[in-house]
Amino acid sequence: MANxxxxxxxxxxxxxxxxxxTAVELVEAHIKAAEAARHLNCFITETFDAARAQAKxxxxxxxxxxPLPLDGIPIxxxxxxxxxxxxxxxxxAILKGFKPPYESTVxxxxxxxxxxxxxxxxxxxxxxxxxxxxSAYGNVINxxxxxxxxxxxxxxxxxxxSAAAVAARIxxxxxxxxxxxxxxxxxxxxGITGIKPTYGRCSRWGIVAFASSLDQAGPFGKTNEDxxxxxxxxAGWDPKDxxxxxxxxxxYAATLNKGVKGLRVGVPKEYRIDGTSxxxxxxxxKGVQMMKDAGAEIVDVSLPHxxxxxxxxxxxxxxxxSSNLARYDGVRYGQRVEGDNLIDTYEKxxxxxxGKEVKRRILIGTYVLSAGYYDAYxxxxxxxxxLIWNDFIEAYxxxxxxxxxxxxxxxxxxGENTQDPITMYLNDVFTIPASMAGMPGMSVPVGLSSxxxxxxxxxxGRPFEEETxxxxxxxxxxxANFTAVPQNIVGKAA
Amino acid sequence: xxxxxLKGNTGDWEMVIGLEVHAQVLTKSKLFSxxxxxxxxxxxxQVSPVDAGMPGMLPVINKxCVSKAVRTGLGLNATxxxxxxxxxxxYFYPDLPQGYQISQYQHPIVGNGEIEIDLPDGTVKKIGIxxxxxxQDAGKSxxxxxxxxxxxxxxxxxxPLMEIVSxxxxxxxxxxxxxxxxxxAIVRYLGTCDGNMDEGSMRCDVNVSVRKPGxxxxxxxxxxxxxxxxxxxxxxxxxxxxxxxLIEGGGKITQETRLFDTKNGTTRSMRSKxxxxxxxxxPDPDLLPLTVDNAFIENIRKTMPELPDAKKKRFVETxxxxxxxxxxxxxxxxxxxxxEIAAKGxxxxxxxxxxxxELLGALNKAEKELxxxxxxxxxxxxxxxxxxxxxxxxxxxxxxxxxxxxTGKNPGDIVKDRGLQQVTDTGAxxxxxxxxxxxxxxKVAEYKGGKDKLFGxxxxxxxxxxxxxxxxxxxxxxxxxxxxx
Numbered sequence: 001m002a003n004x005x006x007x008x009x010x011x012x013x014x015x016x017x018x019x020x021x022t023a024v025e026l027v028e029a030h031i032k033a034a035e036a037a038r039h040l041n042c043f044i045t046e047t048f049d050a051a052r053a054q055a056k057x058x059x060x061x062x063x064x065x066x067p068l069p070l071d072g073i074p075i076x077x078x079x080x081x082x083x084x085x086x087x088x089x090x091x092x093a094i095l096k097g098f099k100p101p102y103e104s105t106v107x108x109x110x111x112x113x114x115x116x117x118x119x120x121x122x123x124x125x126x127x128x129x130x131x132x133x134x135s136a137y138g139n140v141i142n143x144x145x146x147x148x149x150x151x152x153x154x155x156x157x158x159x160x161x162s163a164a165a166v167a168a169r170i171x172x173x174x175x176x177x178x179x180x181x182x183x184x185x186x187x188x189x190x191g192i193t194g195i196k197p198t199y200g201r202c203s204r205w206g207i208v209a210f211a212s213s214l215d216q217a218g219p220f221g222k223t224n225e226d227x228x229x230x231x232x233x234x235a236g237w238d239p240k241d242x243x244x245x246x247x248x249x250x251x252y253a254a255t256l257n258k259g260v261k262g263l264r265v266g267v268p269k270e271y272r273i274d275g276t277s278x279x280x281x282x283x284x285x286k287g288v289q290m291m292k293d294a295g296a297e298i299v300d301v302s303l304p305h306x307x308x309x310x311x312x313x314x315x316x317x318x319x320x321x322s323s324n325l326a327r328y329d330g331v332r333y334g335q336r337v338e339g340d341n342l343i344d345t346y347e348k349x350x351x352x353x354x355g356k357e358v359k360r361r362i363l364i365g366t367y368v369l370s371a372g373y374y375d376a377y378x379x380x381x382x383x384x385x386x387l388i389w390n391d392f393i394e395a396y397x398x399x400x401x402x403x404x405x406x407x408x409x410x411x412x413x414x415g416e417n418t419q420d421p422i423t424m425y426l427n428d429v430f431t432i433p434a435s436m437a438g439m440p441g442m443s444v445p446v447g448l449s450s451x452x453x454x455x456x457x458x459x460x461g462r463p464f465e466e467e468t469x470x471x472x473x474x475x476x477x478x479x480a481n482f483t484a485v486p487q488n489i490v491g492k493a494a
Numbered sequence: 495x496x497x498x499x500l501k502g503n504t505g506d507w508e509m510v511i512g513l514e515v516h517a518q519v520l521t522k523s524k525l526f527s528x529x530x531x532x533x534x535x536x537x538x539x540q541v542s543p544v545d546a547g548m549p550g551m552l553p554v555i556n557k558x559c560v561s562k563a564v565r566t567g568l569g570l571n572a573t574x575x576x577x578x579x580x581x582x583x584x585y586f587y588p589d590l591p592q593g594y595q596i597s598q599y600q601h602p603i604v605g606n607g608e609i610e611i612d613l614p615d616g617t618v619k620k621i622g623i624x625x626x627x628x629x630q631d632a633g634k635s636x637x638x639x640x641x642x643x644x645x646x647x648x649x650x651x652x653x654p655l656m657e658i659v660s661x662x663x664x665x666x667x668x669x670x671x672x673x674x675x676x677x678x679a680i681v682r683y684l685g686t687c688d689g690n691m692d693e694g695s696m697r698c699d700v701n702v703s704v705r706k707p708g709x710x711x712x713x714x715x716x717x718x719x720x721x722x723x724x725x726x727x728x729x730x731x732x733x734x735x736x737x738x739x740l741i742e743g744g745g746k747i748t749q750e751t752r753l754f755d756t757k758n759g760t761t762r763s764m765r766s767k768x769x770x771x772x773x774x775x776x777p778d779p780d781l782l783p784l785t786v787d788n789a790f791i792e793n794i795r796k797t798m799p800e801l802p803d804a805k806k807k808r809f810v811e812t813x814x815x816x817x818x819x820x821x822x823x824x825x826x827x828x829x830x831x832x833x834e835i836a837a838k839g840x841x842x843x844x845x846x847x848x849x850x851x852e853l854l855g856a857l858n859k860a861e862k863e864l865x866x867x868x869x870x871x872x873x874x875x876x877x878x879x880x881x882x883x884x885x886x887x888x889x890x891x892x893x894x895x896x897x898x899x900x901t902g903k904n905p906g907d908i909v910k911d912r913g914l915q916q917v918t919d920t921g922a923x924x925x926x927x928x929x930x931x932x933x934x935x936x937k938v939a940e941y942k943g944g945k946d947k948l949f950g951x952x953x954x955x956x957x958x959x960x961x962x963x964x965x966x967x968x969x970x971x972x973x974x975x976x977x978x979x
Contacts, residue, residue: 104550207550209549242555326594342644369775378776
């Protein structure tokens, strides 16, 4: 029997259908891997027992010959998705012990299609961070190590637990959310594929909100095809989310191999940003060549307002978070620290319940929305956002997708970049513009750094044209032939 | 109007009054969740995870509330904005589960409008409407249930409210009272709010300032949550007096929020402008801009009922009622409907008289609402008909009405059972007339000698003999004829 944890989802589904192995075996193999990799701290809550029970149900369906589309596939669920009766923390102490009485739309749809959640994945607290070091439940450790070093590296963030779990072959796929790069950057750091679909493609209902106008759910997979399979299950209009969009969900996996002949790939000049590792710039050039070789047409484009995106993002996102996080007041659910009076209880609860980064962003957000500052900050940022959106619309008149770096550096060591929050925020410099514009984007592993760490490139597409994005990613994946796996994981590829 | 001014030690003062009325939209469910918006459920029984501000919950606009807001806007003769925006008003309080209230701020659904109010002197005044916007209600904090703790009931949390803001066009407490009364009548006619102030489905915030006539506007104080027309007027009177005394005593008005104490009719400071929250309004990213297209608005316009002013005009023009009577009848939708049923096929002026004087009088005395009236509109109409066709006299009709009110019987039966039909048989009345003339020969002589006033005496005698049932007109005619013999 093949090493089950090294299969792709597509391979596993085929194997299950052929009865090469059972869902119970598949799930059990991943649980074993998870147990062996607990030091990576991928999960805040393990749901192994429930997973085992669900695997039995999946096997029964395979026996009867009526399996669900993703029946029996073990996944990791970012602990930002509310799961009925299962602790949901958003990696914050303030939600410790909180068990939602409802299931998020995305996780419900995945369950409907047969995926099996083996754990609630660790993340940066309330999805605020780019290194998964702000979680109240400890850091997540990247399964990759730099050549000749034993230093623990960050998996990226905020969906660090999800990305690390897939990279470490603990789960076959994972859900993430991406507000400014929280799927794409960890995917790049962990050598896997991740897609943030168009804003409005997946329902936000039941996902703990960070910045509502930016938050968007998406999948991680070992391959582009796996992401396509998972996104089809996650996506769709939800009348409970007024910002979700009522468009049919295509069968993304069915059109993956359409090829890129004639596809116009834009290369934006503004993405040559100072401080980007030369290795990454070289990889970018290589990626452009790969697309060209695959038959794509390369177009130079300009996104002139790129340099303002990060600044505007750090106004809009904190502003929304300051309001979204007001509900964590200790009155109705989650942790409460009793004080002498109401105000004291509020202050103690929020002081002890929130971590440093969350507090920083609440403060920034409160400030930028304050009377007298609103126009200078929040309103200006909204205008910038519109300009960024226009940039993309203009660029997409000349090209069909954009190819850019995903992160300025490979994964860095835990503890690095933490002194100065600005350095940390710069990690998202390539991913934030598309977030601000609501455009879909994905990260594809393309090569290794000289240290042996994975590097990813980012593909961006037109709104609701994820199909094109998957087709471009498929060509890039094929050309890059990225087969490296983290050094210290259980089992080896078959 | 000079009588609108208040006398102070330094001269006359003018009040400037504006009102913000919160009217709960009459819908089954809340503004952004499917939970019931009914009044009076067990505490926290009508709360969805959205209303409780649970993590990851999202608001979805209730279309019914949008159409009722548009309907109300049309009833206020106001502009309907095709695009409006929900914003978040941020502040912390235990009965505000999300930590913000979803409201409309810079872009309300309804813009400028105006309504007419009827003043006691019979004149009409136009009061401008600044805007109407939709917003969610907060829950309710209960501070009197436990010596140390406060309780929170979230049933009201998320209920749909229309905040209707007037222009500062009112100059007396009476005008403010008439405005609230008129607004309540309009929303009731429209069916967009039940207008029940005692259940809190209509609440008023009153803005009051004073100035010397002709001066620029003074600093205003806002009195929060005043919950009856009478209290609105009391609060204004007190607050204006307080401000005048303060200014005349050398003090200065500071802009602040005040509370009205219903026990002693006074207002007291709640918080000053300095302590006011910075609400950090910003567009709610969970909701798209609210768009209502012209077709949607026109469809609602087609279903608009006749409103009080139009109805009043019609009552005056087609029924010949006085403006005053018409005003009394249209001030409440049920009353106008009652009247129209009672007047159907009968003399409308007589019907109006009976509704206003007898029916409303009796209801008032019995402390009953019109909807609980023991006399149906049809029955009252029948009574009016009996008077008009001379079956009974007005005097007998009052007796009949009293019995109708007491027993709920219909007037025809009462008249028949008690034999109250008016006597219109000429022969029978001639007989009574002859008897009276015969029995009062001396007075007949005096009458014929020129004492005309005695005619009334003879009429009274005839009516008395008939037991009140003789038709007074016929008695008159036949008496005259007889006495001239």
